[in-house]
Amino acid sequence: MTPANPMTRRKDRIDDLAATAGSDRAAAVREAGSVDEKPGVSLIASAWQRLRRSPVFLIGAAITLVFVVLALVSPLIAPHDPAANLLLDQVRPQSNPIPGPQPGYPLGADDVGRDLLSRLLVGSQQTLIVGVFATIFGLTGGMTLGILAGAFGGWVDSLVMRIVDVLLSIPSLLLAFSIAALATRPSQLTVIIAVAAVQVPIFARLLRGSMLAQRHSDHVLAARALGVTERAVVFRHMLPNSLGPVIVQSTLVLAVSIIDAAALSFLGLGNPNDRQPEWGQMLGRAQPFIYDNPHLAVYPALCIIVVALGFTLMGESLREALDPKTRR
Amino acid sequence: MARFLIRRLLQMVLVVFVLSVMLFLWLRALPGGTVSAILGERATPETRAALTKALGLDEPIWVQYGKFLWRALHGDFGTSTRVLPGADALDIFLTRLPATIELSAFALVFAVALGIPLGYVAARRANSPVDSGLVILSLVGVAVPVFFLAFFLKYQFAVDHNWFPVSGRQDNLSCTRITNFFVLDGLLTRELDCSASALKHLVLPSIALGTIPFAVIFRITRASVLDVLGEDYVRTAESKGLTARVVRGRHVLRNAMLPVVTTIGLQTGLLLAGAVLTEKVFNWGGIGNALADAFQYRDYSVLQILILAAALIYVVINLLVDISYAIIDPRVRTR
Amino acid sequence: MTLKRTAPLVLLTAAALSMTACAESQRDDSGGSGGGSADSNVKDTFTFGAAGAPELFDPLYATDGETFRVTRQIHSGLLGIKPGTADIQPELAESWEPSDDGLSWTFNLRQGVKFSDGTDFNAEAVCYNLDRMYNQKGAGQTAAEYWTYFFGTFSDDPENSLYKSCEAKDANTAVVDITRTTSSFPTILSLASFAIQSPKALEEGDANNVKAQGEGFTYPDYSMNPVGVGPYKLASYDEANKTVNLVANENWYGEAPKTKNLVFKIIPDESTRRQELQAGSIDGYDLPNPVDWKGLKDAGNNVEIRDAFNVLYIGLNPERNPKLKDLKVRQAIAYATNRDQMVKTQLPEGAAVASQFIPPAVSGYNESIQPYAYDPEKAKQLLQEAGAEGMTLKFAFPTEVSRPYMPDPQKIHAAFTKDLQAVGIKVQEVSKPWNGGYLDDVSANGAYDAWLLGWTGDYNAADNFLGTFFSSPKTNDFHTNVLPWGQQLSDDLKKADAIVDEDERATAYQDLNQQIVEKYLPAIPVSHSPPALVVSDKVEGLVPSPLTAETFDTVTVQK
Helix, strand or coil: CCCCCHHHCCHHHHHHHHHHHHHHHHHHHHHHHCCCCCCCCCHHHHHHHHHHHCHHHHHHHHHHHHHHHHHHHHHHHCCCCCCCCCCHHHCECCCECCCCCECCECCCECCCCCEHHHHHHHHHHHHHHHHHHHHHHHHHHHHHHHHHHHHHCHHHHHHHHHHHHHHHCCCHHHHHHHHHHHCCCCCHHHHHHHHHHHHHHHHHHHHHHHHHHHHCCHHHHHHHHCCCCHHHHHHHHHHHHCHHHHHHHHHHHHHHHHHHHHHHHHCCCCCCCCCCCCHHHHHHHCHHHCCCCCHHHHHHHHHHHHHHHHHHHHHHHHHHHHCHHHHC | CHHHHHHHHHHHHHHHHHHHHHHHHHHHHCCCCHHHHHHHHHCCHHHHHHHHHHCCCCCCHHHHHHHHHHHHHCCCCCECCCCCCCCEHHHHHHHHHHHHHHHHHHHHHHHHHHHHHHHHHHHHCCCCHHHHHHHHHHHHHHHCCHHHHHHHHHHHHHHHCCCCCCCCCCCCCCCCCCCCCHHHHHHHCCCHHHHHHHHHHHHHHHHHHHHHHHHHHHHHHHHHHHHHHCCHHHHHHHHCCCCHHHHHHHHHHHHHHHHHHHHHHHHHHHHHHCCHHHHHHCCCCCHHHHHHHHHHCCCHHHHHHHHHHHHHHHHHHHHHHHHHHHHHCHHHHHC | CHHHHHCHHHHHHHHHHHCCCCCCCCCCHHHCCCCCCCCCCECCEEEEEECCCCCCCCHHHCCCHHHHHHHHHHCCCCEEECCCCCCEEECCEEEEEECCCCCEEEEEECCCCECCCCCECCHHHHHHHHHHHHCCCCHHHHHCHHHHHHHCCCCCCHHHCCEEEEEEEECCEEEEEECCCCCCCCHHHHCHHHCCECHHHHHHCCCCCCEEECCEEECCHHHHCCCECCCEEEEEEECCCCEEEEEECCCCCCCCCCCCEEEEEECCCHHHHHHHHHHCCCCEEECCCHHHHHHHHHCCCEEEECCCCEEEEEEECCCCCHHHHCHHHHHHHHHHCCHHHHHHHHCCCCCEECCCCCCCCCCCCCCCCCCCCCCHHHHHHHHHHCCCCCCEEEEEEEECCCECCECCHHHHHHHHHHHHHHCCCEEEEEEEEHHHHHHHHHHHCCCCCEEEEEEECCCCCHHHHHHHHHCCCCCCCCCHHHCCCHHHHHHHHHHHHHCCCHHHHHHHHHHHHHHHHHHHCCEEEEEECCCEEEECCCEECCCCCCCCCCCCCCCEEEC
């Protein structure tokens, strides 16, 4: 749980999660390996059974579903072009900085006369993109390092893990901030990269942990004994079995990324181009208006909170469902 | 044990060294720099060149790093150019640190005071609506961007109701400073109004900063109480007919607290290092705020010491946690 | 607590509706520590929200407005600034006159003036101070940035220095010799940097002992213990609590300040300053965001608008983009940009489209010049004539900054980008943080074709604007050396600046302004924007200054 912040990403928590892969597998192997054709309740099936009954999961899944659908169809249902300064002529900094709600513009406009409702709707798209790509980048980077470390062990492992430790020793927001600050030409991509970079060491540690847990497990030993190449062992056997925790972590990271992107924007390191709206950016840029026109900040903030909550709820209940300890 | 310690210490030194190199390179790779931050619109090629030279920024980067390292090993971390011009960077760190520790401590108190009881309640009623509600609530706290929560708190309780101050650490009371822990200083000097004022200033930022550790502590407490509740000895105790109170106090809480305490320890380090946003929003004169200022004006010396120190604190706390593990569980040492 | 935790979602939603409604502030009167004022209706403390910490208190080494705001209360110069205007007035010098050649200036000093340490102010103190500035060595030269900027060089390079010598004729007469005539002298002596400080204190505090050490300068004790002539003196700088405390200077020659204590509370974040004002914990702050003006007024505060003393322009670099060498292309950009709309929708009331590169308050302003109209058709036609249709323009703006002349650069840039695209110019948008390379790229690197930048005047002289922009053609931001008239313009500006007679000089500048805008157009003047400062309704007697040179000794704060 609690992805939203630097503070929560502790090594041991990552390792806890990693361990679930090993033990799940061990348990599953025991079940599967215990001879028979009996349709023993598979891990996934039992997890699903518990998830189906969990209100926490259902709420999370519902929010996520609505969000994803919205991101896909929003350009079609948005009443106006989110980049068009339709109400610019009404904007007067000293008397009417933010055009209010009016026919055709149920939420009014922003400070340069763009329809706020359309921007919120279409904003879901970029927000999803930030979340998804940050997660993918983080995962890819982490996977590369984690596989290197977990698969080979030895000095490769030591080296990689020391680098990971150095990265983990920097508070995550600072790390994202540092990387975003390096961008000579800030854009949505640099924001995504900055946010993703924070996830790399976490995924790396996670994957390495779960692979280590499997190195000596029966199915890996068996595969080795059968003469399966090291490569195949890593990619066919170890990696797929690590996916459980990775999926859980990814769900959580999606939420973190969206919130971190908002924080970057708040600190002035976001994407300066706001023609394609994104909620974090909208929230960050609403700062000067937050006092007299709090709705400019409150709406995107609510969107972020709800969506981050959705992903987090889903991730948390997934984690619990996959954790053998809670299966008693 | 000694070997374990030495190995960990060496590793720690290595991590800090690598970090210092990375940090140094990073700072110099940043677009812009001290010189243009100081000169602003008024910069001319001549003044720019003169200032660059005066600050020693025209030398090759490895020479600069060598000098930095040499000085740092002698306890000289350079001079601030902007956060407090002319001041020793180490001094800045040392005067700002108490502010951050004070804030973190209170945030932690908030998180613990709320997280443990609620976590316990949630675990006792696992899978009930109360439990789900509390879990969702703790996650909401986490999903709210810190700066937004902070603004909201300020608006409701400082501007609208005037119950708490908007920002800063203390009213302007000309208090005596001894340790720079304002609450403590007030008690030491018997300037109780100073302590009171400092306490009042602490409330809102502590809540803002404490929300996330609260969620973590809540979750750990819940999970670990759940674990313990499933243990045989608790069932035995219950079946023996011991009162609920005795079971709770003597068996459940005590055994469930170990992981919670570890978590609290780890949270402390992260709080210290992670208060940038909260400090910025509440104009708190701590490390996080200095860091933001230093970054904005490219105050290299201050940035270097603040980031290195934050990392060092984190690494040391991790080391302490690992050592305590090693003491408790000998198996760890051989890992 | 539980209630608070269960409520966030509900509260958050409610917040959207409720926050706008509540404007009334409940005041907390605990501000003044220990009363003692004669008038019981008046507070003895005025608390001002400053946007940044002062660097130090020796103005010679200071470089930013937040520092000068403080030093102006504790120091005075030979010349002062008439409250509410950009014009000079007598301060420590009661009168002054030049010799016929304009190279020797006699200052008749105010009598009976003492520094805040009780020592006497006299002609020797004046010369001691000027010589001290002139004789800076080593790191001190680099740190004394304003001296370098306005006087050129120091005693080790007398050829290039504007300052020559100072002589104390008698106790109350100082004669200052300069090396060339310029409109800037003696006006520059009104700058906060060149304040006269107590020779004794300078001596004892080892004031010139600036050293470069470890990527920064270290300053001597004096820089934290200033002794000058001013209505206030420094009581304490509480760095841990980010507060600067000033108290009335009992040795001040003038009328005692109306409010005994002056406190600067350092609050970098603008919305926090606003909240502090609403909560009553500060009495005023500088540079409220224009979008806040209405809300601040509605809440009963007084938004004091200063006269605009700045200019925003679109800079152009013909060296990087040779298409810009053609006057028609530069004019096309002027015609293409809807500056009128930008000013109306983004800048505060009182802002105006700029027709030239100096604001109306500066002598030499030419009333007859009309700004280029918004005329996209004409722009297209000019581009066509120049064979520059579809040209690409790398157009930059700074992030992480708000200047009085451009409250939100990103928005201004976005508006102009749209306009330029409408006439067929392909805009390549670039941004960089203000301190993070933007200024380097504009000046040192010449990395942009076009960019947003501006200037706030230091004092009332056309040279402070035009000279800054367009002289030294080889090194100025506009790369005028690649344009046929670059050197000519620079020479003409120098000539105009050297004219001793004021009216004659003003006429010369008026002609130059016309020439610059109509024949040269090295950049596009955009707007003059008035900065404001806001005080609560309890505050009286604050006179806003176009140069942001307010002194706070006339301020009273009602309880």
